[in-house]
Every structure is written in structure tokens, then in C-alpha cells.
Amino acid sequence: MSLLQIEGLGIDFGGLRAVHDVSFSLGAGEIVSVIGPNGAGKTTLFNMISGVYRPEHGRVRLAGEDVTGIEPHLLARRGLSRTFQNLQIFQAMTVLENAIAGHHLHEKGPVLADLLSLPSSRRRAAEAEASARMLLDRVGLGRAEAQEAGSLSYGALKRLEIARALALKPRVLLLDEPAAGCNAVETEEIDRLIAEVAAEGVAILLVEHDMKMVMRISNHIVVLDHGEKIAEGAPAKVSRDPRVIEAYLGPQVRETADAHG
Amino acid sequence: MRLSSKTTTLLALAALIALAPLFFPSSYYFRVGSLIFVNGLAVTGLVVLTGYAGQISLGHAGFVGIGAYACALAPVHLGLNPIAAAVVGAALSGGIAWLVGRPILRLKGYYLAVASLGFGALVSMVLANEAQVTGGPDGMTVPDPGLRALLKSAGLDLSNSAFWYAFSGIVLVIGAWLALNLYHSPTGRALRALHGSEVAARTVGVDVAGFKLRAFVISAFYASLSGSLLALQNKFITPDVAGYMHSIELVTMTVLGGAGSVLGAICGAMILTTLPQVLTVFQEYEQVMLGLVMMLVMIFMRDGLLPSLSRKIRGRGK
Missing domain, CATH: 3.40.50.300 (P-loop containing nucleotide triphosphate hydrolases)
Known part of the structure; x- marks a missing residue:
């Protein structure tokens, strides 16, 4: 089907x-x-x-x-996930955070837990971070993870968008x-x-x-x-x-x- | 061990608050200090709304007014302790923010600015006009919560101004801690994502309307508690706290200090709270100098005072 x-x-x-x-x-x-x-x-x-x-x-x-x-x-x-012809990157975030942001549906939880930084909130974020690192390695951006996304080349940003879209599984x-x-x-x-x-x-x-x-x-x-x-x-x-x-x-x-x- | 930037920020803030009194020549400075903390608290909420989520509000003094009048009215009408009244005020502010935020957060940029300005005007009009309940433009007295007496019986005797300095300082540190937690959390990331690109945030699954609303409600809690603290320490409140001038002051503090940074925005609150007192040496030119300082900072330090300065210092260190 x-x-x-x-x-x-x-x-x-x-x-x-x-x-x-x-x-x-x-x-x-x-x-x-x-x-x-x-x-x-x-x-x-x-x-x-x-x-x-x-x-x-x-x-x-x-x-x-x-x-x-x-x-x-x-x-x-x-x-269903997508990338954009005219890049839509979260410019003010680091490369790693862009990839973590793609895990939103996996990492989101109650706001109160996030405000208080409860262990459940930190665990969700840590899992998303680990998975984001693997995705960055996969698209060849592992070494750029700490850079501000805005500083990457055009081709690298294209790959970052793909990594972010893949984060959704x-x-x-x-x-x-x-x-x-x-x-x-x-x-x-x-x-x-x-x-x-x-x-x-x-x-x-x-x-x-x-x-x-x-x-x-x-x-x-x-x-x-x-x-x-x-x-x-x-x-x-x-x-x-x-x-x-x-x-x-x-x-x-x-x-x-x-x-x- | 290397401290995280969150811990460093909190330690710096707590140390500043704790050590500053050593250099205070008179109790008047405790008064100024607690006023800075009160404004700093409201401004921290605006960092969440404006710095994280990229949304503007020119009506947050409305929530300051609700928090302030809750402390004046709830003890009289509901027989609540003023501290409990502050909690009720915050809940009320949050509820109103949720109702008001749903329609107005669909707007963007200056449309949102004008709509939120309207909300603030509405609250201050109600407070000024419902004189039978609120005392109208003459204001209302706010009962003492009895916390200082409680401390005294426990053996800690603080002067009135020193007590409110310490109390608002502690509340501000807690407020800053929560806002910094949020920044690095999944919710904070979603807010910063929709700030960066709404369409991209949507495609990764962020419920953009829902998260904007969350930021709006959180910032309303902060503004409301700021108003409650102000009412409690002044023991008197007028509708001016809810006025649009106060809304604009809060936004100016946030942007001047650095909307993206909790510590920066609190610095903005400190500067704009103390500068008018410092600039009195210019006498009739005081307001002119204040305006000039604000313009110069924005022209030369667009990201706000603290983020721009710290970038310059780091740049030199390399």
C-alpha cells in the first residue's frame, strides 16, 4: 500500500x-x-x-x-517531515541544538518539569542530544556541533536541515x-x-x-x-x-x- | 570542575545581591535595591517572552497591576494573607494571559505590540475607574503580611527596607533560576526554535500557537509577582503600576540590557532603575540624558548592553 x-x-x-x-x-x-x-x-x-x-x-x-x-x-x-528550498535554519542556535530541536516531539514534556529542571526533563533532553549527535555524525557535521548554525556553509546547512528532518524519524x-x-x-x-x-x-x-x-x-x-x-x-x-x-x-x-x- | 554558564550566572547574581549591602551608606539604598529586584523579576519574564520566543508585549504592566491589586484587595475581601493573595494574583494573571494570549498571539510584530498595549490600557483604566473597589487614582493601602514579625520572633531582626531587599532578592534569584532552567530545556528550545523560524518549528512538530501561549502565561506570572512584591514593600499602590509607561519601561529594560540573556535584562533593570537617580546631577536635563543613553546603547550595542560587552571582552581574550 x-x-x-x-x-x-x-x-x-x-x-x-x-x-x-x-x-x-x-x-x-x-x-x-x-x-x-x-x-x-x-x-x-x-x-x-x-x-x-x-x-x-x-x-x-x-x-x-x-x-x-x-x-x-x-x-x-x-x-511527515520536510526541508526547505530557501533554508529555514534556527540561526541563533548551535548546530547541535538545531539537530536537537528536530527531536521536539520526542523530548517535549510538561513545562513545569522544564522550569524546575527535574530529572525527567533533563533525561528527555539528554536522550535527544545523544540522538542528535549520531545524526550529525551521519551527515558529516559531527565536528561542527558547537558552531553557531549561521556560520556554516550553504552545503553544510542543507545537510543540517536533512539531519533535523530525520530527527523526527x-x-x-x-x-x-x-x-x-x-x-x-x-x-x-x-x-x-x-x-x-x-x-x-x-x-x-x-x-x-x-x-x-x-x-x-x-x-x-x-x-x-x-x-x-x-x-x-x-x-x-x-x-x-x-x-x-x-x-x-x-x-x-x-x-x-x-x-x- | 567547570561550572555551567547557568550556575555561574546564578552565583554571580546571588553574590551581587548578598554583598552589595556592605557598600550601602544608608538604608535608602536598600529601597533602590529592592526596586531593582522587583523590576528585574518582571523583566526576567519578558526575557522568556521576548528573548526566547521573540514575541513582544507592551501591556505587561497590566499583569503587574493585577498582582499588585491582588495583594491589596484579597486580604480585605477574602481575608487572605497578602502572601497568599500574591499567589492568587499570579493565578489570576496566568488565567487572563491564557484568555487574552490566544487571540492576540496570532498577531505578529507591531500588530501584536498594539494589541498588547490595548490590553495594558484596559487593565489600568479598570483600576483607575472602579473607584469603589480599587480606590481609583488615589490608590489603596496594602496590609503587612507579617513576615518580618515572624523573622523577628525567630531571632532575626531586620529593618523594614533590609527585609524587603533580602526577600525580593531571593525571589529574583529563584525567578532567574527558573528562567535559566527553561532556556536549556525542551520547552526553551521549542520557544527559541519558533523565534528563529516559525515554519521550520512547525515542521519539526512544535505547536507554535501553544508554545507562544505558554511563554505569554509564564511571563504574566513573573509580571504579576513583581507587582505583588512592589505592593507589599510599598504598602500602598496606585493604578500607575499598570500604566503603559510602566509597560514600556519594562520592555526598554529588557532590550537595553539584552533580551536574550536573563542576567543582561536584570542589568537593564538595574541601569534604568538607578540611572534617573544618578542623572539628577544634570537637573533639568535628566530626561534628555536618559534618552541619550538609551539611544546610544541601541545604536552601538544592538544585542543589549551585557551580551555586546561580554562578546567584546571574549573577542579580546582570543
Whole structure:
């Protein structure tokens, strides 16, 4: 059974059709990529799935449950987590604290216990801290844990966001351009990390502009253009689809051909 | 053993409070000191609201007023000891903060500032106008809780001003301890997270509205207890404590000292409580000098006096 099911999702912004009638589904351990030219509605689609926008049409189902338009913090409780295209890091915190903050649902407890620093409160925080350290090691930021997050490089912040999202132990993970602004080495690291996480059974929905990466790691690709789904399928199939080539890959292919000619 | 920054802060604060009287030439300084602690307590609550959670309130004197009048009214009408009345006042403030906070904390930035200003104005109007109950603008007397007499019978005879200095000092240290505990706790982390990015805090599961409300209620407790302490030591109270000038003073102390740091904000309370007395040497220019000091600190030390200075000192140490 699919873990995340998108059925006829749509939203308008002041008469402008941002996303219209998009459907697809995502199973455990699968990596599905959403591609399309700039302004195709990829981030809007992400925002609807993750509860940041309330869709006007259609349904989002998480493990069968209708979760359309419910708030992001309630989706987080149901195991849906995400990263952002424009980074949303807690700048004033250290790297370690950003990763601990991702454990909010595991570490939160009564305010009174926190005010009095009761052993129960300290234990919750210590467990979250230990788990945060492991996650930082996993994304290669273990040595940066004491730094202020604002001082990290762009690529490192992207990985920190992934670590923070993984802290939730999500069933579904939405990654919005995780490799944007990263160099080749960093992209490869993120690539490997995504594959690892998927292999653990997490369903991953990816928006990414790096086509090589998308073609390499996706099981399934959904192509958007002007807010509508124009194709979907396996990478090899999508890359040969004439509508996709025309709408999206076409100009690029021609440009590449021109550059080589 | 290396002390944590929390322990160091608390020890520094406690030592300062305990040792300062050695240099007091007259009992007047005990009076100023306890006034600093009273303001410091309200300001510590604002550190939780503004420094941790990033929300502003220009109406917290409303809660100071509720706490102060609880100590005047509850003993008369309910026959409570004034100390118990302070607890009732804090519970009432917390309850009102919970009711008021739900709608107004949905607002952001200056919208929230104006809405909270309105709340403060409402409380001070009620206190000034319901003269039959509150005595109106003339104010009310506050009964003595009898704590000093109790200490005296136990063999510790303190002067009135020394007693209130010690009592408010202890309350402030406890208040600072709680706020510092909160900073490093899961709740404090959630508050600082939503301060940093609300949308990211939501996606890690933080109930943003709920946590803002918690910070608002906690800061209302602090403000209310500050008002109660003021009423108890002055033994007299007027609606001015709930006025918007007092709200703005509290926010100014917090921001001037450093909203993100408990000790910094308490320093802000100390400076703005004592500066007007020091600046009397400038006579009619007193207010001008006060304004000038505030502007200069904000221009050159945006994070507040203490955090900016300590960063400079640490920077030099490297």
C-alpha cells in the first residue's frame, strides 16, 4: 500500500492556477522526484502536502488517513517531515541544538518539569542530544556541533536541515532541492544519504534541479508544467517522453547540442 | 570542575545581591535595591517572552497591576494573607494571559505590540475607574503580611527596607533560576526554535500557537509577582503600576540590557532603575540624558548592553 497518496491536488492564487489536479503516490522505501521548469508549481505542491498551504481541491492521504490541510505540526506527529528550498535554519542556535530541536516531539514534556529542571526533563533532553549527535555524525557535521548554525556553509546547512528532518524519524520525507548550491562532492554525499534513508524504508519525495542526480536515484518521476502533471513514470521512460522533452528537457538538450556543435 | 554558564550566572547574581549591602551608606539604598529586584523579576519574564520566543508585549504592566491589586484587595475581601493573595494574583494573571494570549498571539510584530498595549490600557483604566473597589487614582493601602514579625520572633531582626531587599532578592534569584532552567530545556528550545523560524518549528512538530501561549502565561506570572512584591514593600499602590509607561519601561529594560540573556535584562533593570537617580546631577536635563543613553546603547550595542560587552571582552581574550 502506498504511504503517501496525492489525489487531484490543486490550489489557485488570486485566479492564477498554481497547481491543478495533480495525483501520484509514494510507497515505503521509494524515491519519487517532482521535476519541471521554474514556476511549474513544485514548491507549491510541497507546501500543500506538508500543510503550509491548505489545498483548495483534492486530498492528501498519509498511510490511508486523510490529512488534507491539517497543520504541519500535526503532520509531523504522523511522521511527515520536510526541508526547505530557501533554508529555514534556527540561526541563533548551535548546530547541535538545531539537530536537537528536530527531536521536539520526542523530548517535549510538561513545562513545569522544564522550569524546575527535574530529572525527567533533563533525561528527555539528554536522550535527544545523544540522538542528535549520531545524526550529525551521519551527515558529516559531527565536528561542527558547537558552531553557531549561521556560520556554516550553504552545503553544510542543507545537510543540517536533512539531519533535523530525520530527527523526527519520519515515514515520509519531503526534500525541496537538497543539492541546490552544493558542489559536486557535496551533491554526491547528499545523494548517498538519500539512498541510505530510502533503503531504511522511508518514503522520499524530492524536488531537485540537478537532473543527473534525479535520473540516478529516483524510482519514479512526476513531471509538472504550468501546475499540471504532464508525465510520470520511471526515469528512462520520462526522459524519452516527447511532452517532457518539449516542455522541459527540450531547450536544455538543444542548448547542450549547440554547445557541443 | 567547570561550572555551567547557568550556575555561574546564578552565583554571580546571588553574590551581587548578598554583598552589595556592605557598600550601602544608608538604608535608602536598600529601597533602590529592592526596586531593582522587583523590576528585574518582571523583566526576567519578558526575557522568556521576548528573548526566547521573540514575541513582544507592551501591556505587561497590566499583569503587574493585577498582582499588585491582588495583594491589596484579597486580604480585605477574602481575608487572605497578602502572601497568599500574591499567589492568587499570579493565578489570576496566568488565567487572563491564557484568555487574552490566544487571540492576540496570532498577531505578529507591531500588530501584536498594539494589541498588547490595548490590553495594558484596559487593565489600568479598570483600576483607575472602579473607584469603589480599587480606590481609583488615589490608590489603596496594602496590609503587612507579617513576615518580618515572624523573622523577628525567630531571632532575626531586620529593618523594614533590609527585609524587603533580602526577600525580593531571593525571589529574583529563584525567578532567574527558573528562567535559566527553561532556556536549556525542551520547552526553551521549542520557544527559541519558533523565534528563529516559525515554519521550520512547525515542521519539526512544535505547536507554535501553544508554545507562544505558554511563554505569554509564564511571563504574566513573573509580571504579576513583581507587582505583588512592589505592593507589599510599598504598602500602598496606585493604578500607575499598570500604566503603559510602566509597560514600556519594562520592555526598554529588557532590550537595553539584552533580551536574550536573563542576567543582561536584570542589568537593564538595574541601569534604568538607578540611572534617573544618578542623572539628577544634570537637573533639568535628566530626561534628555536618559534618552541619550538609551539611544546610544541601541545604536552601538544592538544585542543589549551585557551580551555586546561580554562578546567584546571574549573577542579580546582570543
